[in-house]
Amino acid sequence: MTKYTELTAVKELADLTYTMWQMGWDEKNGGNISYLLSEKEVKEFYRDQVPRFIELKNIPSNLIGRYLIITASGSNFRLVKDSIETTVGVIKIKQEGYTIIAGFENNNQPTSEIYMHLLSHSARLEVDPTHRVVVHNHATEISEMTFVHELDDKALTRSLWGMVTECIIVFPDGVGVLPWMVCGNEEIGKATAKKLTNCRIVIWSHHGILATGSSLNDAFGLIETVNKAAKIYMNTFDKRITKGITDKQLLDVCDFFGVTPKKGILN
Numbered sequence: 001m002t003k004y005t006e007l008t009a010v011k012e013l014a015d016l017t018y019t020m021w022q023m024g025w026d027e028k029n030g031g032n033i034s035y036l037l038s039e040k041e042v043k044e045f046y047r048d049q050v051p052r053f054i055e056l057k058n059i060p061s062n063l064i065g066r067y068l069i070i071t072a073s074g075s076n077f078r079l080v081k082d083s084i085e086t087t088v089g090v091i092k093i094k095q096e097g098y099t100i101i102a103g104f105e106n107n108n109q110p111t112s113e114i115y116m117h118l119l120s121h122s123a124r125l126e127v128d129p130t131h132r133v134v135v136h137n138h139a140t141e142i143s144e145m146t147f148v149h150e151l152d153d154k155a156l157t158r159s160l161w162g163m164v165t166e167c168i169i170v171f172p173d174g175v176g177v178l179p180w181m182v183c184g185n186e187e188i189g190k191a192t193a194k195k196l197t198n199c200r201i202v203i204w205s206h207h208g209i210l211a212t213g214s215s216l217n218d219a220f221g222l223i224e225t226v227n228k229a230a231k232i233y234m235n236t237f238d239k240r241i242t243k244g245i246t247d248k249q250l251l252d253v254c255d256f257f258g259v260t261p262k263k264g265i266l267n
């Protein structure tokens with residue numbers, strides 16, 4: 001048995017927070033991450049602190065009894081790796097809320113986006129039993145794109161697929177996009193989870209992006225790929241002299257790699 005800070009998942013999470021800060025995607029307190037622990041991982045660490053119960057309504061039933069590593073509200077991703085005890089914690093999800101069982105020292109609490117995390121995990125588990133993580137950050141170019149592009153799932157997906165040949169292989173399920181919304185409440189959590197029933201990436205207009213996956217690396221890779229495409233879009237949309245990648249070319253890529261693209265986007 002070890003302290004929770006020694007879990008591989010916690011170390012990977014702390015490493016990722018620093019990487020995302022270096023990319024300029026997590027200014028000040030921007031961004032939050034959560035990771036569903038497996039039963040094996042739950043047994044790997046000891047609990048040496050007094051549990052702290054926090055009430056929360058409308059907890060999804062498929063999460064009750066599960067354990068989640070989650071970042072603290074207000075945590076600065078530049079500093080997480082050197083202050084894990086205060087900026088990262090473990091919660092046990094209960095019917096009427098959750099109990100903090102490790103971390104969140106100095107009376108800290110999980111991210112203000114906890115509803116989004118819980119509802120997103122719940123939605124993804126319904127469609128993907130390998131699902132484990134939710135990563136949210138303020139990736140720059142995809143946020144920029146929401147100022148110059150139609151805010152429609154299909155149109156945005158088509159534009160992103162058209163920027164880099166491999167986008168359609170990395171996210172054949174496309175992206176969902178939400179209009180501007182207040183962040184941190186149950187409403188944005190529900191709207192996000194609804195999008196996640198048929199894709200793994202949701203873009204929050206004029207705010208940022210979140211991705212889900214079976215590992216931190218998996219979810220981060222989705223964000224990197226989407227943001228790379230958005231960067232190319234932003235750098236070229238007003239000065240293009242070629243047609244870009246055609247529907248036929250995208251279908252050829254899918255054919256070669258055995259990928260099924262989301263329906264209704266390519267002709």
Ligand code: 13P
Binds near residue numbers: 030
């Ligand atoms: P927290 O500091 O509460 O995690 O909020 C950051 C954020 O990005 C909100 O969307």
Ligand code: ZN
Binds near residue numbers: 031136183207208
């Ligand atoms: Zn945010």
